[in-house]
Amino acid sequence: MSPDVHTLYAVTEGTWPPAACRSLGAVVIRDGQGGGKRVSAATVCGPVTAEDLPRAEEAMRALGQSPLFQIRQGDEALDALLAAQGYGVVDPVNLYAAPVAGLISETTPKVSTFTIWEPLEIMREIWAEGGIGPDRIRVMERAASPKTGLLGRHDNHPAATGFVAIHGGVAMVHALEVRAAHRRAGMGRLLMIQAAHWAATEGASHLAVICTQANTAANGLYVAMGFAHIGQYHYRQKD
Known part of the structure; x- marks a missing residue:
C-alpha cells in the first residue's frame, strides 16, 4: 500500500x-x-x-x-x-511515491551512478550550479541516517547529483540536479533507479520525491517511471 x-x-x-x-x-x-x-x-x-x-x-x-x-x-x-x-x-x-520493488527491476549501466556520503567536492559544485548552496547542504547533514548522496556520470564526466534519506520506511529523494550540458540524457531517471537500489538495501518499502508543479519535465519523468501522485502542498507568503 x-x-x-x-x-x-x-x-x-x-x-x-x-x-x-x-x-x-x-x-x-x-x-x-x-x-x-x-x-x-x-x-x-x-x-x-x-x-x-x-x-x-x-x-x-x-x-x-x-x-x-x-x-x-x-x-x-x-x-x-x-x-x-x-x-x-x-x-x-506534487508529492509522488512508488514501491521500491517495482523500480529495482531496472539497473543502471556500469560506472554511471554511485551512492556516496559525505558529498564529494564535485557533487557540491553541481549543486551550486543549480542554486543549492551550503545552507541546503547543511540540511542534508542534519538529516538522520540512513542517508546518502547520489552521483551520476555521462560521457565520462560528472553529470548529476542528488540526496536521498529514509524516514519511517520511506526513502525520499531531494536536491536532484543535472548539469545543463548533460540534460536530456536520462540522468534523472538513472539517479532515481540508483536511489531505489540503495533504498532496497536499507529496507525501505517506497521511494518518494517532491516536485514543483511548474517543472513539467520532472513531473512527466516520475509519472512515466510509475510513481503515483499522492498529494500536494503549496505555500502562502506575505511580501
Whole structure:
C-alpha cells in the first residue's frame, strides 16, 4: 500500500529537517537557517484565527525569515484566512511515491551512478550550479541516517547529483540536479533507479520525491517511471 499524503509530509520533514522548530499555540515555527522554504515555512496543527497570525509573523521575522506558511491537505480554512490577509500562493508542489520493488527491476549501466556520503567536492559544485548552496547542504547533514548522496556520470564526466534519506520506511529523494550540458540524457531517471537500489538495501518499502508543479519535465519523468501522485502542498507568503 502506498503511503498517504500525511505520511509523506512526515517523511519530507524527517529527511529534509529544519534546524529547530517550536509551537506557538497551533502554529509550528521552523528555523530554516537559510535552507529554503521547505525548512522555513510554518505549519499548523489546529485551528488558527486572524488574531493568532501577528504573533506567528513576529516569530518568523525574529528568525530573519519572511512570514511563510505551508498549506497541506486539510488546511483549507487556513488557506482562505491567509488569502484574506494578503498572502499569495507560491510554489505548488506534487508529492509522488512508488514501491521500491517495482523500480529495482531496472539497473543502471556500469560506472554511471554511485551512492556516496559525505558529498564529494564535485557533487557540491553541481549543486551550486543549480542554486543549492551550503545552507541546503547543511540540511542534508542534519538529516538522520540512513542517508546518502547520489552521483551520476555521462560521457565520462560528472553529470548529476542528488540526496536521498529514509524516514519511517520511506526513502525520499531531494536536491536532484543535472548539469545543463548533460540534460536530456536520462540522468534523472538513472539517479532515481540508483536511489531505489540503495533504498532496497536499507529496507525501505517506497521511494518518494517532491516536485514543483511548474517543472513539467520532472513531473512527466516520475509519472512515466510509475510513481503515483499522492498529494500536494503549496505555500502562502506575505511580501
